[in-house]
Amino acid sequence: MLFSENMETNLNLFAPIYARSSEEIVGYIGVSLDLLSYLLTENTFLHVDKSTISFNGQGSVPLSEIMEHVKYQLVANPVTDYLWQLIQEFILQLIGLLLISTIIMSVIFNKVFSHPLAVLSQYLYRLKRNPKEAQQPPQETFYLKELQELKTSIHDYHRDLQATQQALDIQNQTVWDQARRDVLTNIYNRRAFDEAWNDVLMNVDCYKVTTTFMLLDCDFFKALNDTYGHEVGDDVIRISATTIQQALPIECPAYRIGGDEFAVILQNKTVEQTFEIAEKCLTALKEYNFSHLGIKEKISFSVGISTAIPSDSVNFENDIISLPRQADIAMYKAKQSHQNKIQHYHQQLEAEANTIVSNETVSTIVNAIHTGENINMYFQPILSLKTGDVYFESLIRIHKESGLIFPNDIFAVVERRRLEVEMDHQIIKSILKYIETGKLPKGTGVAINISGKTLLQPNFISLFDGFIPYLTEYKLVIEVTENILIDHMEYAQEALNQLRQKGFLIALDDFGSGYSSIRYLAHMPVDIIKFDMTMTLALKSDEKTQNIILSTVEMVLRSGYELVMEGIENQEMYDKAKQAGATHLQGYLLGKPNIEPLMPTQSNYD
Numbered sequence: 001m002l003f004s005e006n007m008e009t010n011l012n013l014f015a016p017i018y019a020r021s022s023e024e025i026v027g028y029i030g031v032s033l034d035l036l037s038y039l040l041t042e043n044t045f046l047h048v049d050k051s052t053i054s055f056n057g058q059g060s061v062p063l064s065e066i067m068e069h070v071k072y073q074l075v076a077n078p079v080t081d082y083l084w085q086l087i088q089e090f091i092l093q094l095i096g097l098l099l100i101s102t103i104i105m106s107v108i109f110n111k112v113f114s115h116p117l118a119v120l121s122q123y124l125y126r127l128k129r130n131p132k133e134a135q136q137p138p139q140e141t142f143y144l145k146e147l148q149e150l151k152t153s154i155h156d157y158h159r160d161l162q163a164t165q166q167a168l169d170i171q172n173q174t175v176w177d178q179a180r181r182d183v184l185t186n187i188y189n190r191r192a193f194d195e196a197w198n199d200v201l202m203n204v205d206c207y208k209v210t211t212t213f214m215l216l217d218c219d220f221f222k223a224l225n226d227t228y229g230h231e232v233g234d235d236v237i238r239i240s241a242t243t244i245q246q247a248l249p250i251e252c253p254a255y256r257i258g259g260d261e262f263a264v265i266l267q268n269k270t271v272e273q274t275f276e277i278a279e280k281c282l283t284a285l286k287e288y289n290f291s292h293l294g295i296k297e298k299i300s301f302s303v304g305i306s307t308a309i310p311s312d313s314v315n316f317e318n319d320i321i322s323l324p325r326q327a328d329i330a331m332y333k334a335k336q337s338h339q340n341k342i343q344h345y346h347q348q349l350e351a352e353a354n355t356i357v358s359n360e361t362v363s364t365i366v367n368a369i370h371t372g373e374n375i376n377m378y379f380q381p382i383l384s385l386k387t388g389d390v391y392f393e394s395l396i397r398i399h400k401e402s403g404l405i406f407p408n409d410i411f412a413v414v415e416r417r418r419l420e421v422e423m424d425h426q427i428i429k430s431i432l433k434y435i436e437t438g439k440l441p442k443g444t445g446v447a448i449n450i451s452g453k454t455l456l457q458p459n460f461i462s463l464f465d466g467f468i469p470y471l472t473e474y475k476l477v478i479e480v481t482e483n484i485l486i487d488h489m490e491y492a493q494e495a496l497n498q499l500r501q502k503g504f505l506i507a508l509d510d511f512g513s514g515y516s517s518i519r520y521l522a523h524m525p526v527d528i529i530k531f532d533m534t535m536t537l538a539l540k541s542d543e544k545t546q547n548i549i550l551s552t553v554e555m556v557l558r559s560g561y562e563l564v565m566e567g568i569e570n571q572e573m574y575d576k577a578k579q580a581g582a583t584h585l586q587g588y589l590l591g592k593p594n595i596e597p598l599m600p601t602q603s604n605y606d
Contacts, residue, residue: 009034009035009036009055010032010033010034010035011032011033011034011035011038011063012030012031012032012033012060013030013031013032013033014028014029014030014031015028015029015030016028017029035055036053036054036055039053040053045075046075047074047075048072048073048074048075049072049073049074049075052071052072052073053070053071053072054070054071054072055069055070055071056069056071057069111143112142112143112144113144113147115140116140116142116143116144116147116151117147119138119140120138120147120150120151120154122138123135123137123138123151123154124154127154127158131161131162131165132162132165134159134162135155135158137151137152137154137155138151179191180192180195182241182256184234184237184238184241184256185237185238185241185242185256186241187241187242187245187253187254187255187256187262188253188254188255188256189255189256189257190255190256190257190258192253192255193255193257193263196253196255196265197265197324200265200267200320201317201320201321204316204317204320205317208310208316209267209268209310210267210268210269210270210307210308210309210310211265211266211267211307211308211320211323212265212266212267212269212271212274212305212306212307212308212323213263213264213265213266213305213306213307213323213324213326213327214263214264214265214266214274214277214278214303214304214305214327215261215262215263215303215304215305215324215327215328215330215331216240216244216254216261216262216263216264216281216282216301216302216303216331217260217261217262217301217302217303217304217331217335218236218237218240218260218299218300218301219299219300219301219302219335220300221233221236221259221260224236224295224297224299228293228294228295232293232294232295235293236260236290236293236295236299237256237259237260239288239290240260240262240285240301241254241256241262243281243284243285243288244262244264244281244284244285246284247277247280247281247283247284248264248277248281249277252264252265252266252277258418263324263327264277271307271344274305274307275305275342275344278303278305278342279342281303282301282303282341282342285299285301286300286301300341301341302331302334302335302341302342302343303331303334303341303342303343304327304328304329304330304331304332304333304334304343304345305327305330305342305343305344305345306322306323306324306326306327306330306344306345307323307344307345308320308322308323326345326349326350327345329345329349329350330343330344330345330349331343333349360400361400361405361409361413362413364398364400364405365398365405365409365410365413365414366413366417366419368398368426369414369419369422369423369426370422372426372429372430374398374399374400375396375397375398375426375427375430376396376397376398376399376430376595377394377395377396377397377427377430377431377434377595378394378395378396378397378593378594378595379392379393379394379395379440379446379593379594379595379596379597379598380392380393380395380586380591380592380593380594381586381590381591381597381598381599381600382447382564382584382585382586382590383584383585383586383590383600384583384584385578385582385583385584385585386583389443389444389475390444390599390600391444391445391446391447391474391475391477392440392444392445392446392447392597393446393447393449393479393586394427394431394446394447394448394449395407395449395593396410396423396426396427397410397593397595398410418453420451420452420453420454421451421453421454421457423451424450424451424454424463425454425463427448427449428448428463428464431446431448432466432467434446434597435467435470435474439596439597440474440597441597441599442473442474443473443474444474444475444597444599445474445475445476445477446474446475446476446477446597447477447478447479447507448476448477448478448479449479449480449509450478450479450480452480452481455480455491455492455495456491460495461495461498461499464476464478464499464502464504467504468502468503471502471503471504475505476503476504476505477504477505477506477507477528478496478499478504478505478506478507479506479507479508479509479530480492480496480506480507480508480509480526481508481509481510482508482509482510482511492525493523493524493525496525496526497525500525500527505527505528506525506526506527506528507526507527507528507529507530507564508524508526508528508529508530509530510530510532511529511530511531511532511535526561527561527562528561528562528563528564528584529556529561529562529563529564530563530564530565530566530586531563531564531565531566531582532566533566533567535549535552535565536565536566536567536568536573536577537567537573539573539576539577539580540572540573540576549580550580550581553580553581553582554581557581557583562583562584563581563582563583563584564582564583564584564585564586565577565580565582565584565585565586566586566587567586567587568585568586568587568588568589568590569587569588569589570589571589573587573589574587574589
C-alpha cells in the first residue's frame, strides 16, 4: 500500500516472473490501483457513509496494516439509536426494581424469619440459663404459622419438662428418704446416721461447738425376743423408736443403728441440757405400758452419753472421733447398773472397760479382722454315728504376744465395733486357704459359721465361689443361727437355697436356744439341725424334759434332717445322745478345737 503526496492511495500488487526451464525468477510484474476510487465505485456500503471514507499515512505500508490508516463514519440509524435508548432505560428500571424488591424482601424476611428466630433464640437462652424458673413465652405474634407453633411447643415442652423435673425431684427425695429410713420404725437408719456423723466430722474445724453423742439400748432384748417371739420384739423396737423420737427436740432426729440400739447427735447443748433430754427419753420409755403386747416383765433401757467441749479440749477433732466409742462404754456401764440407767462417759469408765478387754487386745483383734494377721482357724471334729465320717467345725482364734485371745473377748470387740462382716470374710479366706493347701484331709469337710449381717450382704453367695471346685471332695457346711433365719426368713430361703443347689449343706445352729424355731422348721432351707448344748444337757434332766427332747429329736429326724448334738463331754453324754437318735456328735470327748484338723480316736468313746 502506497500513500502519495497528493493524498492518493494506491494499491500496488507485484507477482514474480519465472524462467521457462527453471524456478529462477527473471523479473516481476506489478499493477497499481487507486484503492479509494475502486472502493467507492465497485462496493456498496450499507452502514458506512462513503463520503467519510479516507486514508491517511505516508509511504508504504503492508496490506495487513491498512485498517490502521482507514477513517470512516457509520450511517446514522434512528431506529437503532432509539432501541438502544430503550434498552438503557429498561436496564436502569430493572436495576431500580431489583433494588426495591431486595429492600422489600429484606424487610419481609426480617419480619417473617429473622426477627422471630432472634426472639426464639433469646427465649431459648433464657430457658437455658434458668431451666428451673418459669419463663413467659414471647408476646410477639409471628406471621408464619410454623414459627408460632414452634414458640408454643417450646413453651409447652419447657413447662412439661419442669413438671417432670419437679416430679423427679419429689421422687428422688422420696427414694433418698426411703433409703435413709428404717423400714421397721420409720426413723432414720444406719446409713442416714453415717452421713450425719461424717458431716459432723468434716465440719469439726469450721464449727467448734459442743457435740454430744447419745446411745439408747433396750436391756435384755435378745431374751425378750426369744421369749415372746420376733413379732413382739419388732413391736417393742417400733414403739421405742416412736417414743424416743417424740421425746427428743424437734431438731434432733433419732437413728436406729442396730437391732435395739438408737443414736442421737446433739450440738450446742450443755451437759445439763443433755441429761434433761436423756431423762425425758428414759421417763417416756419407762412410762409406756408394754403389757398390751403380752409382755409381763418390766422393760428397761440404758443410756450412754459422751460429750466433747471445745474449751476443754486440746485436740477437739480427736475428741469428736472418740465420742461413739465413749458413749458405747458409758452405755454398757448403764446396763450393769440397776439404778443409774443414764451414764455419762468419764476417764474412770475407760479404765474399767480396759480391765475387761485391754487396748492391746482390742487393737490386735481389730487389726486381725482388717488384715488377717494373727488369725488361726481351729477345728473341732463332728462324728457321724452311722458312717463314721468326720467333718470339722471351724472356730476363729486370734493370737497376740502374750498368748491366745479368748473367743468371748473376740466376739465382744467384734460386736461392739460391728465387725461381723469383716470377720466372716477373713474366716472364709482362711478356710479356703486351708483347703487349697491340702491341710484339710480329703473325704472330710468343714462347717463355717456365718453371722446375720454377712447373710444379708448383696455379695453373700459369691463369697463361696472359691469352694465350688472342692464340693466333690469335701462336705462343706454353712452354719447359721435360728435367729438369722427367723428374722429374715424370705431372703434367707432364697440365698441359702441357691447355695444348696450348688452343693453346699446348710446347718441350723443353736436350735432350741429360744424354743421359737420349731414352728418355722418346715420352711427353713437347711439340711442339718444342731441342738444347742442346753438341749443336749437336758437329756440328763427329769423325765418330762427328756420326753420333750426325745419328741423333738423324733420330729427332726422324721423331717429328714441330720441331727448334730453338741456338748458331748463324757461317755454318759455320748451314750444318751446316741440313744436319743442323734446322727452326729460334737464335743470334747471326740476332740477339742485344734489348729490341726485331728480325727477323733475311737478308743476315747467306745
